[in-house]
Amino acid sequence: MKNDDTAGEGSQLMASCDIVIRFSEVDSMQYVWHGNYAHYFEDAREAFGKKYGIGYNTIYSHGCYAPLVELTFNYKRAMHYGTQARVDVHYRPTPAAKIIYDYEVRDRATGELYATGHSVQVFLDRDYQLMWTNPPFYEAWKKKWIKQ
Amino acid sequence: MKNDDTAGEGSQLMASCDIVIRFSEVDSMQYVWHGNYAHYFEDAREAFGKKYGIGYNTIYSHGCYAPLVELTFNYKRAMHYGTQARVDVHYRPTPAAKIIYDYEVRDRATGELYATGHSVQVFLDRDYQLMWTNPPFYEAWKKKWIKQ
């Protein structure tokens, strides 16, 4: 799932957040219902945005939206009610006008892998039109954070 | 829970929608998780809005929002995965600048009662300020539909 062709670009940008599985997130198999992972990944992106100054509000304040256009989950092992996990999100540099992240959800105590994931966001302007090149604020952000 | 003091005002306005309980809405007790009822009530309000021309888009097109300010659930009997239910929503007339509904969720086959509920909405203008009197479009709507 990882963009191996971009792995050499040297980004080490990553952030983490802790989650605890809620009773309401567990289905009748006692498993976390798979759709809930979209929330956990969102929590991780939120942590990333806060850490590196690239959150929704920053994007919006520069006249853009950044909707997801691709999302992938691979479930390795079930989480249950009360499971204490950590979500790591890794930024994947790309020359395209996109924001790409990889995710890993692991047990906080044992490090066991619960799930991995991948997401791609594009930029829209305030009229909801796709931007084919990076908006200037994002170019500046990349210059600041990504070793090139 | 019902506003018995308004029961005499003679509204018979009601609408219904059918629901089928999803796998993802059932918790580890095999019960519908209580928070999901907010969706079922929304579905019923949606059916009401469509039937009587008072949906979110109509309200919005007249420069208003109508957020919920009160919501009550009484759970009588558990629904399970696959349960086929009907949600009835009854409009409760009030002179206040509010939209008040009562809800009943029943088994479609047996008529057994699963839950009841009650909601109150107020009007905000486009600047999110509370409107203390009914907006004109709503007064007109009431004149048309409510026997007075």
Next chain:
Amino acid sequence: MKNDDTAGEGSQLMASCDIVIRFSEVDSMQYVWHGNYAHYFEDAREAFGKKYGIGYNTIYSHGCYAPLVELTFNYKRAMHYGTQARVDVHYRPTPAAKIIYDYEVRDRATGELYATGHSVQVFLDRDYQLMWTNPPFYEAWKKKWIKQ
């Protein structure tokens, strides 16, 4: 909404949890969608259960379920994306075989009130039959924690 007749029983048992409003919890009005409060109240009950040893797993390990049979929300002021709030949950003693909580959601910085709520849970045995008297473990718990 509060059970004022029980206010004199002297329970000071309460717990709190912090919440931060997610992007996905906000609707097209930029408000938290009302149904999400069920999650915030659950988070607060979870904190209470952990603090006082009366969580879902404890209840379940004693052969019981404790489903909600009543739930009330009063929305005072909208929360938005990024709002940092605290949910306080207060235990309300009752002689009935019930678990009753009141809730308050407040801004962490200003203390402003966003919402209040109330919930009632009953006990079911492992065959999903209603228990008309408190299960022994809950009686013991009350003896330990509630001044009588």
Next chain:
Amino acid sequence: MKNDDTAGEGSQLMASCDIVIRFSEVDSMQYVWHGNYAHYFEDAREAFGKKYGIGYNTIYSHGCYAPLVELTFNYKRAMHYGTQARVDVHYRPTPAAKIIYDYEVRDRATGELYATGHSVQVFLDRDYQLMWTNPPFYEAWKKKWIKQ
């Protein structure tokens, strides 16, 4: 995302369900929040299971669970509040002990494509152990439905 190597196996098994986008499913961009698609795909699988006798209850009655282990979304065009869409789910035969589906979400009126997706389920026995070969009921189901 499609398993092109299996396209020649000749399955034409598919089912559809209609969805209407709820107010609560739309985010502050006026778009359906991406995580909600997991529900729409579930609705389509449900329709498939009902049409071909391979729903959750059938699987469970044969002593198995079938959790998702992989899920992919590709978002082509935003859905909004009130959008009336149809979800088509296509069964993808595979010799592996898996259930594989592809999804398409289209506008009911115009046929425009909103999203595509892909999911993979495995079989667990009642002790939550992975089954490396197809359970007999599923082999029988495939014999009945898949031209081989």
